[in-house]
Amino acid sequence: MRLYTHASCLQHDPGPGQPESPARLRAVLQALDEDRFAALDRVEAPHATREQLLRVHTAAHVDRILGTVPESGTVRLDEDTLMSPSSAEAALRAAGATVAAVDAVLGARSGQAFCAVRPPGHHATPDQAMGFCLFNNIAVAAAHALAVHGLKRIAIADFDVHHGNGTQDIFANDPRVLFVSSHQMPLYPETGREDERGVGNIINAPLSPGDGSYEFRELWEGSLLPRMHLFKPQLVLVSAGFDAHRMDPLADLRLGSEDYAWITGRLLDLAHAHADGRLVSSLEGGYNLQALASSVAAHVGALLDG
Numbered sequence: 001m002r003l004y005t006h007a008s009c010l011q012h013d014p015g016p017g018q019p020e021s022p023a024r025l026r027a028v029l030q031a032l033d034e035d036r037f038a039a040l041d042r043v044e045a046p047h048a049t050r051e052q053l054l055r056v057h058t059a060a061h062v063d064r065i066l067g068t069v070p071e072s073g074t075v076r077l078d079e080d081t082l083m084s085p086s087s088a089e090a091a092l093r094a095a096g097a098t099v100a101a102v103d104a105v106l107g108a109r110s111g112q113a114f115c116a117v118r119p120p121g122h123h124a125t126p127d128q129a130m131g132f133c134l135f136n137n138i139a140v141a142a143a144h145a146l147a148v149h150g151l152k153r154i155a156i157a158d159f160d161v162h163h164g165n166g167t168q169d170i171f172a173n174d175p176r177v178l179f180v181s182s183h184q185m186p187l188y189p190e191t192g193r194e195d196e197r198g199v200g201n202i203i204n205a206p207l208s209p210g211d212g213s214y215e216f217r218e219l220w221e222g223s224l225l226p227r228m229h230l231f232k233p234q235l236v237l238v239s240a241g242f243d244a245h246r247m248d249p250l251a252d253l254r255l256g257s258e259d260y261a262w263i264t265g266r267l268l269d270l271a272h273a274h275a276d277g278r279l280v281s282s283l284e285g286g287y288n289l290q291a292l293a294s295s296v297a298a299h300v301g302a303l304l305d306g
Helices: 022-031 050-054 059-067 087-106 137-149 165-171 213-231 257-274 289-305
Strands: 002-005 041-044 112-115 154-158 177-184 202-207 235-240 279-283
Touching: 002 087, 022 289, 050 059, 050 087, 050 137, 059 087, 087 112, 087 137, 087 235, 087 279, 112 289, 137 154, 137 165, 137 235, 137 279, 154 165, 154 213, 154 257, 165 177, 165 202, 177 213, 202 213, 213 257, 235 257, 257 279, 257 289, 279 289
Parallel strands: 002 041, 002 112, 112 279, 154 177, 154 235, 177 202, 235 279
Antiparallel strands: none
16 A cells, blocks of 8 residues: 655645644654554655646646745635645645556555645635645546546545535536535535535535534445445545544534544445455545544554455
8 A cells, every 4th residue: 555745745834823734744644654554655746747737627726826936924815725835836746646646556556545645635626726725636636547547437435524615516517426425514615515416426415513423424334335336436536534533623523533444444345346446545634633643543554454
């Protein structure tokens, strides 16, 4: 199994008081530095190319992100999303990591891969950075798998506590991509209702504030995973946000790290059943450092064990 990351992802610094901070990735990498993760093949993330980004983003959006390089301090793109001098480089590496991971798993160099990168991606729409996200990393990966590897069915599972509105927007009219999301409602970005169905390829399953392990597992086991199995994906992609944890400060669900081990195991079963085990996961949210570290360790441990 491969682990993709890059030092520049630590240098993207939105500034003091921002939840999406470099400390998040430091906590993740420290958690994955334990002996039980020694088998990980650690790979430096490459840049995403302009061609890869343009499959899901407008040229104006790509130009804005790559052209916003302040000499110091930060530039605010929206209420939550800021860029520092190293942010464009980090965003290129974050998207490039997911593309390289797809190439690796589809080239049989690795069955699974985890991309420990930031900034996250699933809120970025074709033409807008938002919710801490600059480029939509997992969408770039899916579009690459469709265009370069010729896949016909890709499933994206998103268990971040916030709805992946950007990923939904990008693929809402593409039946080759099944987007399946559990998330808290009401909560930012106020999207993800069950009646948002795209062309039948969007499956949203809202959870209520206070819901925990039972409700989460019941939703996936009883509804979402069966729909994914019916789709028979050739590749499973995961927007791995860990902010539904009970300790997370930005939401109100009550999951524990064991729930992330559980859902990872179920998604890996799906990948083994239909996709020769091919699964790529990329870091999204998670803002309590202790909870994030333990949850990522549970997630990657389950991938290694599977």
